[in-house]
Amino acid sequence: MNTVAGNTRIRWWIAGLMWLAIAINYIDRTVLSAAAPHLIDELNLTPELMGFIMAAFFWSYSLLQIPAGWFADRFGQKKGLGIAVAWWSIATSVMGLATGFKSLLALRLALGVGEAAAYPSNAGIAARWFPDKERATVSGLFDSASKFGGAVAMPLIVWMIALFDWRITFGIIGSIGLLWVIAWYFIYAENPEEHRHISREEISLIRNGQLRKHGDKNIRPMKWYRLLRYRNIWAMCIGFFTINYTSYFFITWLPTYLVKDKGMDFIKMGMIAALPLLCGMIIEVLAGWMSDRVVHKKLLSLTATRKLFLSIGLLMALCIGFAPFTDSVFMTVLLLCVAKSGTTVAASQVWALPGDVAPKNSVSVVAGLQNTVSNMGGAVGPIVTGAIVAATGSFTWALVFSALLVVIGILNYLFLMGKVEPISDDENIPAHQVSMGQA
Template sequence: MNTIATKTRIRWWVAGLMWLAIAINYIDRTVLSAAAPHLIKELSLNAEMMGFIMAAFFWSYSLLQIPAGWFADRFGQKKGLGLAVAWWSIATSIMGLATGFKSLLALRLALGVGEAAAYPSNAGITARWFPDKERATVSGLFDSASKFGGAVAMPLIVWMIYMFDWRLTFMIIGAIGLVWVIAWYAIYAENPEDHKRISPQEVSYIRDGQVQKHGDKSVLPMKWYKLLRYRNIWAMCLGFFTINYTSYFFITWLPTYLVQEKGMDFIKMGMVAALPLICGMVIEVIAGWASDRVVHSGRLSLTATRKLFLTIGLLMALCIGFAPFTDSMFMTVLLLCVAKSGTTVAASQVWALPGDVAPKNSVSIVAGLQNTVSNLGGAIGPIVTGAIVAATGSFTFALVFSAALVVLGIVNYLFLMGKVEPIVEDVPAGTQQVSVGRA
């Protein structure tokens, strides 16, 4: 059973669909950022108004993470992810009809509603469809699509807006997701055992390599509020908040920063803004693969490996605080590329952690809880950045503040997060719960 299944590799088709879902997810949420310079001028928006519009997505996105995770664990990731992609694709297309601040705000809220299910569902799919030794590889792979989506979106959408207009661009981009939905329902099965084309060898390879064999319908997900009793859950949430605060700068304010502060023209900005995302995409897949190799070679424990890669990534992310202090465009872009790559090194571990620690059949809800807190960074980050820029006329203090939060993230993962193991809850109701990493 230690040999790779030779008859089928269905799990990698599933991974491809997961990757595409996140790529589409980020392309759809990045359209507004790429079009922001045009929207500010055409719809008479100021920096603070645009900050609220960018942040509105994260309000609904953050608040619905836990319900979306619960739905995916309870009713299956096939429904959870399929319905979500259909919803947000429609919302993206309708955004092309926006007429001003209020309509843009409402449609960004609607976009967040649909996109809330993407990451919790993918975390649950990873736990069901892949052996533990491939977890960080797959987590890094599907999350790397967020950088691909952003990287493709910038030059592609800038070109589309230049050739057509921003309204038609929103409509075309939104239609792409509906094509994915058709493929999803045609290919995906809830569990490996349920797939009509998978071989028994591949099923055995997947299931024999799992400590927690998720998918048993007789085991209900743990209540989300019970998870708050465990210190590792708090560490995962707080640490990811500091990562996301920095990370979302690259898909919200970066285009405006390059145009207004660095004096780039619109077309050049579209190409340069993609570079940090492309670097991050490649580095994240490598980091996920490398961490899996380290763990399963026995050189370091799972806990030591997760903490090592998280710390390395966040040290790289500190470079965002140095970017404003150079007049060299090359150094500015280099520092931003290193910073973004650092957030992706950390993210490859962040999205493996729910599968590492979640109770049985609760991976999506753990991922949803983690993403709820982390995306408060997305909810308040654009507002704080907009307010600082409006008050100071510069992005310098905004980027230094991001770096300070990264330092807190390092401290959090090193000292608050304990041993990385599954949370175990006693079956009899009312009995004392036994767990790993109890606060």
């Protein structure tokens, strides 16, 4: 029984650790992008080969989303996220030892294995630790760290590479996550009721504010393939694919685009490439908070609110298709900032949706399924972009293609997605009624 007096704010300490995990996640996956111009020259890599190396991360990352989500729901987010951060931090450090295409490809695959658990785990934590009225706020908050991580990574890593070299930089960056793991195991508890320093008032605020309570150890996650019978799951997957295809341009090919097509020097590129990500970080938190206010004050239904913010975000993201048609560097950067901010407005709703629709104890599985399909955009996007650049000699048609996919995303959320509501729990059988062989 919890005996701490007063109205604590432990859930926001947890949110801080969730935010840091995603920031570290994106810093680690962005190192290669920032170092790409050096790697292309030093290791004699063609644009096509670099495209495959960048995409390799998404192959393992995408394929392991569902297993990582299942593991987090079944054994707890404390183990799921803690082990994952330790794994990917080590993989990042070792990447500094790469000698060519094969070793870079293998280590990039290893990085994806570890990072696969980050988002499914965070979605599950948000459903357990926060009332429904704060779901989009905390979702926008932890996902905004991806933009901060990318934004900090660009100028920081460019500076570190100039000061040291890219090999030492990988080692230093990779060590940061191990410090996070130590803090995680001391601070996090699986459920609010199990935390030693939380008050009764905060537990009541969290649990009384949840339409559906997650964390019952006697209920198994719904099998992922059964989720595919639901229309909203398909809409979530398809829509997020179109968002991620565009979004990942900013952490894969953007530095090369600014250097090769816009003629920026390496140091200036490091600063400019951070701007779209910083804008997106701020806009995403605001979008999540605003959408929660709209729902909480009953200005619109949950369904209408999610569709409205998704549509607004994707309309903004269309600006990526106009960026290459201006000779003004200022206008190019402005359009890219609007486009990236649009993807983050949409993302604040995307990461709230698993908590909105998932059966009990299945939020991480739903998030993992959604992220599996969405990251196919990351898996094929860098390859398609590299191929278009190699064929045409510029990024123009690659960015236009991204904009066309965004249009598909808008239509998907408006017409394929139905009412946003929880999926029935009927198929979630208590664990004591299920044999180990059926897990």
